[in-house]
Amino acid sequence: MGRDTFYITTAIPYVNDVPHIGHAYEGVATDFVARYHRQRGEEIFHVTGTDEHGLNNQRAAEAHGMSPQDWVDSMAPKWREVWGRLDISYDDFIRTTEPRHEAVVKKLLTAVHDNGTDDIYLGSYEGLYCVSCEAYYTEDELKDGLCPIHERPVELAKEENYFFRLSAYTDRLLAHYDAHPSAIEPSSRRNEVLSVIRGGLQDFSISRTSFDWGVPLPWDETHVCYVWFDALANYITAAGYGDDPERFAQLWPANIHMIGKDIVRFHAIYWPAMLMAAGLEPPTQVWAHGFINVGGKKMSKTNATSIHPFELLDRFGTDSYRYYFMREIRFGEDGNFSWESMVDRHNADLANGLGNLASRVLAMVESYFDGVLPAPVVEGAESDLPAVTADALRRYDEHMLAIQLQPALGAVWDIVARANAYLVEKQPWKLAKDPANAGELAAVLYAAAETLRILAVAIHPIMPAAAASLWSQLGQPGSVADAHLPAAGAWGGLEPGARTTKGESLFPRVEHEAQ
Numbered sequence: 001m002g003r004d005t006f007y008i009t010t011a012i013p014y015v016n017d018v019p020h021i022g023h024a025y026e027g028v029a030t031d032f033v034a035r036y037h038r039q040r041g042e043e044i045f046h047v048t049g050t051d052e053h054g055l056n057n058q059r060a061a062e063a064h065g066m067s068p069q070d071w072v073d074s075m076a077p078k079w080r081e082v083w084g085r086l087d088i089s090y091d092d093f094i095r096t097t098e099p100r101h102e103a104v105v106k107k108l109l110t111a112v113h114d115n116g117t118d119d120i121y122l123g124s125y126e127g128l129y130c131v132s133c134e135a136y137y138t139e140d141e142l143k144d145g146l147c148p149i150h151e152r153p154v155e156l157a158k159e160e161n162y163f164f165r166l167s168a169y170t171d172r173l174l175a176h177y178d179a180h181p182s183a184i185e186p187s188s189r190r191n192e193v194l195s196v197i198r199g200g201l202q203d204f205s206i207s208r209t210s211f212d213w214g215v216p217l218p219w220d221e222t223h224v225c226y227v228w229f230d231a232l233a234n235y236i237t238a239a240g241y242g243d244d245p246e247r248f249a250q251l252w253p254a255n256i257h258m259i260g261k262d263i264v265r266f267h268a269i270y271w272p273a274m275l276m277a278a279g280l281e282p283p284t285q286v287w288a289h290g291f292i293n294v295g296g297k298k299m300s301k302t303n304a305t306s307i308h309p310f311e312l313l314d315r316f317g318t319d320s321y322r323y324y325f326m327r328e329i330r331f332g333e334d335g336n337f338s339w340e341s342m343v344d345r346h347n348a349d350l351a352n353g354l355g356n357l358a359s360r361v362l363a364m365v366e367s368y369f370d371g372v373l374p375a376p377v378v379e380g381a382e383s384d385l386p387a388v389t390a391d392a393l394r395r396y397d398e399h400m401l402a403i404q405l406q407p408a409l410g411a412v413w414d415i416v417a418r419a420n421a422y423l424v425e426k427q428p429w430k431l432a433k434d435p436a437n438a439g440e441l442a443a444v445l446y447a448a449a450e451t452l453r454i455l456a457v458a459i460h461p462i463m464p465a466a467a468a469s470l471w472s473q474l475g476q477p478g479s480v481a482d483a484h485l486p487a488a489g490a491w492g493g494l495e496p497g498a499r500t501t502k503g504e505s506l507f508p509r510v511e512h513e514a515q
């Protein structure tokens with residue numbers, strides 16, 4: 001763990017239900033970014049977890065006739081299981097009910113409480129509360145009298161609460177965002193946040209007495225900590241705030257908090273202010289992605305549009321799943337899932353695109369050269385593939401560092417398209433008919449196989465299993481995970497003489513089905 005460790009997090013979902021493809025979207029996007037940075041040889045700390053306190057979770061437990069602790073203990077593994085099937089390479093998984101986290105919540109509360117400015121005070125509050133958001137709304141924030149996010153009724157709630165003096169942070173937040181133009185992405189979200197801050201901030205309550213499923217306040221145990229205050233602190237728990245100052249100094253501030261657009265105000269207003277109040281730095285960047293809709297609508301249990309990731313994983317496999325969502329939807333905007341588009345994308349880009357390229361090249365090396373990669377004798381086989389791959393990898397890198405995940409994959413698939421076209425132009429299957437063309441045939445197949453090697457490295461962050469399989473089919477030593485960019489993307493890394501094997505098809509076609 002060095003000073004340059006890239007620290008990236010996801011939001012931690014409530015465990016009042018099982019995951020759907022919207023939650024998984026965030027998990028996959030974050031993992032794609034984390035793995036890309038690892039592929040560049042960087043040290044990464046990737047954290048995810050579950051948000052287990054609060055009324056949301058307590059009510060779900062009651063509905064199932066369970067204690068909150070039994071309920072969250074039964075649910076957390078269901079989330080981890082999905083992250084496992086999605087090949088999410090997290091380094092730490094925080095459950096907010098873990099003692100290490102509860103200790104951090106108390107430590108953070110105490111730091112703010114004791115900061116000498118009365119940033120926490122006792123007051124009373126009456127307001128309209130959305131249980132799903134765990135947040136109060138004013139009348140004019142409601143949409144047709146309903147929560148603007150969940151479109152569900154709000155409840156009139158009245159409590160004596162401890163408050164956090166958010167109103168005192170208006171100027172500091174504005175100064176922070178002024179000095180750090182890319183602290184909130186995309187810029188549409190930044191503008192939203194700035195206009196909320198400029199509109200004036202209200203203090204928010206940080207404790208509850210109406211239920212007890214939470215961390216008791218250290219100075220008044222009759223109150224439990226507000227679930228958002230508790231949940232946001234997970235980011236510093238994982239970094240060692242509780243018990244490892246040296247590690248914390250190396251990891252904090254986090255490089256990226258990846259979140260959905262609905263929880264921007266918590267991350268870009270509450271959280272930085274809470275950190276400032278505790279004498280800590282705000283996160284470097286909050287990145288708010290869009291929502292996955294189904295049939296053009298918000299997913300919901302009531303209209304049966306909530307899709308569990310397993311439904312898709314069983315049919316398409318992990319790599320195709322990961323690829324589809326990142327390639328189909330412009331990251332930062334809302335996107336629609338449909339079975340048709342997923343089948344089409346899978347067949348076009350994976351089965352016919354990359355899969356077909358790999359199987360053709362490996363089959364030809366096997367049948368024309370007995371599975372031993374020929375040396376690239378150059379005559380007659382000048383290829384633009386070295387230039388094409390170099391240019392595409394440069395664009396891939398730029399897009400990935402800017403979290404432009406869709407065009408990043410577009411750049412990699414430019415390589416696939418060019419390599420397939422190269423084979424059509426060179427027609428190695430025709431060259432193979434005349435021994436006089438052996439040199440050219442060798443050069444063409446070397447260029448195609450070297451392109452595949454570069455592709456294996458490039459796709460590893462998005463399709464780890466396919467990348468590993470391709471790497472071993474090309475007879476490459478070691479693990480593709482250790483083939484770091486940019487060096488491993490340079491042309492000529494494939495050693496002639498390598499033993500190739502044509503394995504299972506990387507991406508078997510999927511047929512359309514009546515849904």
Ligand code: MSP
Pocket residue numbers: 010011012013014021022023025026051231232233234258259260261262263290291292293299
């Ligand atoms: N528990 C809070 C987060 C606390 S983070 C300190 C929460 N949980 S959640 O379960 O409601 O949402 C978890 C994440 O999933 C959020 O980033 C949210 O935006 C994201 N998504 C929930 N539904 C989604 C879609 N339909 N599409 C994409 N992301 C979605 O908020």
